[in-house]
Amino acid sequence: MYVILVYDMDGKRVGKMLKLCRRYLSWIQNSVFEGELTDIQLKQLKSEAEALMSGKDSLIIFKNRDQKWLDKEVVGEERASIDNFL
Amino acid sequence: MYVILVYDMDGKRVGKMLKLCRRYLSWIQNSVFEGELTDIQLKQLKSEAEALMSGKDSLIIFKNRDQKWLDKEVVGEERASIDNFL
Numbered sequence: 342m343y344v345i346l347v348y349d350m351d352g353k354r355v356g357k358m359l360k361l362c363r364r365y366l367s368w369i370q371n372s373v374f375e376g377e378l379t380d381i382q383l384k385q386l387k388s389e390a391e392a393l394m395s396g397k398d399s400l401i402i403f404k405n406r407d408q409k410w411l412d413k414e415v416v417g418e419e420r421a422s423i424d425n426f427l
Numbered sequence: 428m429y430v431i432l433v434y435d436m437d438g439k440r441v442g443k444m445l446k447l448c449r450r451y452l453s454w455i456q457n458s459v460f461e462g463e464l465t466d467i468q469l470k471q472l473k474s475e476a477e478a479l480m481s482g483k484d485s486l487i488i489f490k491n492r493d494q495k496w497l498d499k500e501v502v503g504e505e506r507a508s509i510d511n512f513l
Binding site: 345347349369370371372373387390391394397398399400401402403404405406410411412413414415416417418419420 | 431433435455456457458459473476477480483484485486487488489490491492496497498499500501502503504505506
């Protein structure tokens with residue numbers, strides 16, 4: 342499935358979350374990632390993220406069966422894009 | 428249409444972008460918003476955002492005809508939710 346992930350972490354844990362998310366998804370903007378994951382990969386990512394998270398840390402995952410249902414538009418500078426990998 | 432908006436702005440312009448986005452959408456996490464917009468509202472929002480943006484500022488808008496095509500899952504603390512308004 343197609344996944345958009347955004348996190349809001351305490352400064353001390355940001356680096357670890359960034360590394361974790363990069364293993365599963367493509368970075369598109371400050372604390373925003375996207376990519377295709379299987380159910381199992383998403384479960385693993387969530388479980389690893391939960392182990393890192395603490396206090397007021399927050400993680401939001403938007404899931405869509407197919408990327409074609411979602412249009413993406415970038416205004417200003419495009420930092421990175423999954424398009425490079427497709 | 429259902430819209431997810433994420434921005435990455437230089438510190439000096441963050442406050443203005445936050446205010447602008449709040450006028451159109453619901454804040455759900457640090458620099459992440461969601462909500463229902465008409466084509467005209469989205470056009471207005473983009474035009475006002477572009478007027479604020481400068482340098483390496485970046486704005487990504489995910490659009491979907493219907494929110495039902497997108498599942499949202501929150502891990503950790505839920506900061507705010509459009510559900511309050513529905």
